[in-house]
Amino acid sequence: METLVVDHPLVAHKLTTLRDVRTDSPTFRRLADELVTLLAYEATRDVRVTDVTVDTPVSPAKGVRLAKPYPLVVPILRAGLGMLDGMTRLLPTAEVGFLGMVRNESTLKAETYATRLPDDLSGRQCFVVDPMLATGGTLAAAVQFLFERGAVDVTAICLLAAPEGLAYMDKVFANTGRPIRVVTAALDERLNEHGYIVPGLGDAGDRLYGVV
Ligand code: URA
Known part of the structure; x- marks a missing residue:
């Protein structure tokens, strides 16, 4: 598995405000949206394209367009929804599938x-x-789930990652032979006894949508 921690001052700046316990929900949503766009820019480096030619007002020009089948974006409900708009803004032709998963506390x-x-x-x-x-x-x-349905490669985009989570992914997918990448804004220190990332940013779903 490949891990990419996006090292960019704008990413670090937005992430710092996102972590801050005083950041309110509307600001948190906006920053999560902006951050995912920056991460997605890196995460889509190997997105498949096909060669095309277009006519500029002056002459034909060679270019590329996203290849079919178009990428599939899969937000994991509920917190992943806060990252969906940023993804589809960057990949407007992507299709969207949904996976509702909850962690048994x-x-x-x-x-x-x-x-x-x-x-x-x-x-x-x-x-x-x-x-x-x-x-x-x-x-x-x-x-x-995605591999069982035939996906060729999977890139996960996460705002934050814990070393334990990356190690677990490495272990589970060690011998699959299919490419998996994790793109994140930061690799934090550890998990605490409740499974929260330290220092982290708290419960992402609650901070996006409130405690419901
Ligand atoms: N899920 C969250 O929302 N926050 C954590 O720190 C860990 C899991």
Whole structure:
């Protein structure tokens, strides 16, 4: 598995405000949206394109367009929804599938409660968006789901990652032979006893949408 920590002052600046406990929900949403756009720029470096020619007002010019089948963006509900608009703004022709997963707070294991994805993902590049890569249980289950349906490669975009989560992903997908990348704004220190990322930013879903 490949991990990319996007090292850019704008990313660090926005992430700092996102972490701040005084940042209110509207600001948190806006910053999460802006951050995902910056991360997605790096995460889509290998997105497939096909060569085309267009006519400028002056002459024909060679260029590229996103290749079909278009990428699939998969937000993991609920917190991943806060990263969806930023992704589709950058990839307007992408399709969107949904995975509802919740972490059982006693076992810290991922449980799936909703899926809305194409049955056949053969040949598709998939971009999973989930703000917090903590234990890795949810992300690993989501990636497994996509591979079972035929996805060729999966890139996960997370605002923050914990070393434990990356190690777990590495272990689970060690021998799959299929490319997996994690793109994140920061690699934090560790998980605490409740499975929260330290220093982290708290519960991303609650900070985006309130405690419901
Ligand atoms: N999920 C969150 O929202 N925050 C964490 O720190 C870990 C998992």
